[in-house]
Amino acid sequence: MKIMAICGVGLGSSFLVQMNIEKILKELGVSGIEVEHADVASAMPGAADVFYVSKDIAEGLSIDAPMVVLNSIIDMDELRGKVEKTLEDFGLK
Amino acid sequence: MDGFVSVLVDIARTPAFLVALIALIGLLLQKKGAPDTVKGTLKTFVGFLVLTAGAGVVQAALTPFGGMFQAGFHVQGVVPNNEAIVAVAIQQYGTTTALIMFFGMLVNILIAAFTKFKHVFLTGHHTFYMAVMLAVIFTVVGFGGFGLILVGALALGAIMSLSPFFLQKYMRTMTGNDAVGLGHFGGGGYWLAGAIGNALRGKKEKVTTTEDVNFPKSLAFLRDSTVAIALTMMVVYLIVAIAAGPGYAESYSQTTGSDVGNYIVWSITLAGQFAAGVYVILAGVRLILAEIVPAFKGISERLVPNAIPALDCPIVYPFAPNAVLIGFLSSFVGGIVSMPFMVLFGLPIVIPGVVPHFFCGATAGVFGNSRGGLKGAILGAFAQGIAISFLPIALMPVLGSLGFANTTFSDFDFTVYGIFFGLLGKNLAQVGVIIGLVIVYGAMIAYSLLKKSPKPEAVEPVAA
Numbered sequence: 001m002k003i004m005a006i007c008g009v010g011l012g013s014s015f016l017v018q019m020n021i022e023k024i025l026k027e028l029g030v031s032g033i034e035v036e037h038a039d040v041a042s043a044m045p046g047a048a049d050v051f052y053v054s055k056d057i058a059e060g061l062s063i064d065a066p067m068v069v070l071n072s073i074i075d076m077d078e079l080r081g082k083v084e085k086t087l088e089d090f091g092l093k
Numbered sequence: 094m095d096g097f098v099s100v101l102v103d104i105a106r107t108p109a110f111l112v113a114l115i116a117l118i119g120l121l122l123q124k125k126g127a128p129d130t131v132k133g134t135l136k137t138f139v140g141f142l143v144l145t146a147g148a149g150v151v152q153a154a155l156t157p158f159g160g161m162f163q164a165g166f167h168v169q170g171v172v173p174n175n176e177a178i179v180a181v182a183i184q185q186y187g188t189t190t191a192l193i194m195f196f197g198m199l200v201n202i203l204i205a206a207f208t209k210f211k212h213v214f215l216t217g218h219h220t221f222y223m224a225v226m227l228a229v230i231f232t233v234v235g236f237g238g239f240g241l242i243l244v245g246a247l248a249l250g251a252i253m254s255l256s257p258f259f260l261q262k263y264m265r266t267m268t269g270n271d272a273v274g275l276g277h278f279g280g281g282g283y284w285l286a287g288a289i290g291n292a293l294r295g296k297k298e299k300v301t302t303t304e305d306v307n308f309p310k311s312l313a314f315l316r317d318s319t320v321a322i323a324l325t326m327m328v329v330y331l332i333v334a335i336a337a338g339p340g341y342a343e344s345y346s347q348t349t350g351s352d353v354g355n356y357i358v359w360s361i362t363l364a365g366q367f368a369a370g371v372y373v374i375l376a377g378v379r380l381i382l383a384e385i386v387p388a389f390k391g392i393s394e395r396l397v398p399n400a401i402p403a404l405d406c407p408i409v410y411p412f413a414p415n416a417v418l419i420g421f422l423s424s425f426v427g428g429i430v431s432m433p434f435m436v437l438f439g440l441p442i443v444i445p446g447v448v449p450h451f452f453c454g455a456t457a458g459v460f461g462n463s464r465g466g467l468k469g470a471i472l473g474a475f476a477q478g479i480a481i482s483f484l485p486i487a488l489m490p491v492l493g494s495l496g497f498a499n500t501t502f503s504d505f506d507f508t509v510y511g512i513f514f515g516l517l518g519k520n521l522a523q524v525g526v527i528i529g530l531v532i533v534y535g536a537m538i539a540y541s542l543l544k545k546s547p548k549p550e551a552v553e554p555v556a557a
Contacts, residue, residue: 041318
């Protein structure tokens with residue numbers, strides 16, 4: 001499966017979320033999941049199975065695909081909970 | 094043997110190979126497996142070529158823009174856009190940039206390890222853009238070879254440490270601790286906004302914050318950079334095309350030998366082409382940094398465990414969502430208000446770009462609000478909007494021939510540090526730059542020796 005983190009320009013904060021997701025996946029011992037980052041315009045169905053988006057961007061965004069909304073992009077505990085939930089949803093845990 | 098050496102020299106001289114090599118080093122240091130290493134190295138290599146391709150697209154849109162602006166207003170028109178200027182500059186300064194970036198990141202880690210400046214600057218694309226700017230400035234001053242890389246890396250490392258350092262007291266107000274810093278080269282503008290907020294707050298216990306007022310969220314779609322760039326560029330190109338009249342398009346068709354057709358349709362297409370070029374450049378930058386940033390992050394975490402990661406500006410947006418939009422509008426108004434004064438003083442005209450005003454204005458709004466509430470957000474962002482309108486004009490003369498590229502760096506720190514080193518070099522040549530670096534490092538070492546421990550901030554955050 002593939003997770004894509006999204007931010008306005010697709011360079012900085014989405015990259016940060018990507019690296020944090022990868023770190024959490026490693027801690028959980030889950031492998032084989034592709035994590036990428038991109039800008040809002042690239043967030044379209046088919047680009048990934050699930051999109052991670054910060055709350056302020058999610059308000060102006062509509063993608064016809066599963067979307068995980070983050071209240072804070074620097075809160076590792078929130079992210080860990082949501083990654084675990086994603087893994088459950090996709091039957092990987 | 095000579096043939097072999099010249100191939101090696103060519104590899105080192107071709108920036109695409111060089112950045113791929115840097116990515117390869119990063120991947121090997123992280124002990125990635127063979128498939129990941131091959132994949133990552135190739136992606137970086139291709140990314141650089143994507144970036145160069147995007148530069149061509151952007152330039153094809155900017156060249157007629159410059160001509161049209163000149164024909165319509167009889168003065169130089171400049172579109173401040175980091176991606177555009179970086180892509181244009183990288184064709185000439187690619188190798189120098191790659192080396193300055195590589196060693197600059199090392200200097201940043203060393204500073205974090207051995208001084209009281211604890212920030213590791215993780216916003217990779219801004220590190221990259223700053224490396225480009227320093228490569229240009231120091232080449233124009235006359236540095237070359239090893240000396241160029243050395244001064245470039247020392248300057249880059251210092252800027253990576255200093256920019257977040259100045260903002261930390263405001264970050265502490267917002268986050269309540271020193272767990273993260275802000276790593277964005279609009280930093281000086283946020284410091285300004287924070288200082289204005291501070292002054293407005295005075296001794297007041299509590300102020301009205303941006304989050305106490307109702308504010309429409311309908312502008313959020315501008316966070317999509319492609320939409321924002323296409324939209325504003327269309328407005329700007331249309332105004333300029335109408336000012337220049339159909340005559341410019343006709344003479345352009347004649348001189349280039351390709352019929353561009355109706356001048357209005359042409360100008361709108363050029364605006365779209367500018368946005369398309371930036372989109373391609375962004376994709377290239379993303380590929381280039383995909384391996385380098387995680388390697389830098391991993392290595393810095395291992396070597397300097399107590400470092401403060403300095404992260405991209407959207408990390409502060411959740412602290413005051415209304416301040417984000419208020420800051421953008423206020424900064425953008427600052428950009429528009431500045432334009433008549435540029436005309437008055439006979440300066441080149443800096444077109445207010447939605448992207449810099451959105452991201453930097455928004456962040457300035459949040460910083461202004463963190464101390465001065467609503468008034469701090471409005472006035473702080475307004476001041477940063479005026480600053481990023483006039484600073485690029487002062488930067489252009491020290492960029493050499495790139496000062497005439499119809500585009501330039503847009504964010505506060507690029508312009509301020511560029512002007513600082515550029516003016517030192519212009520007035521005192523290489524010695525001036527070296528004196529500047531000695532002063533900066535001297536001050537940093539003195540601070541590290543004299544400063545006991547960080548002073549706790551007494552100011553309570555005004556926004557939750």
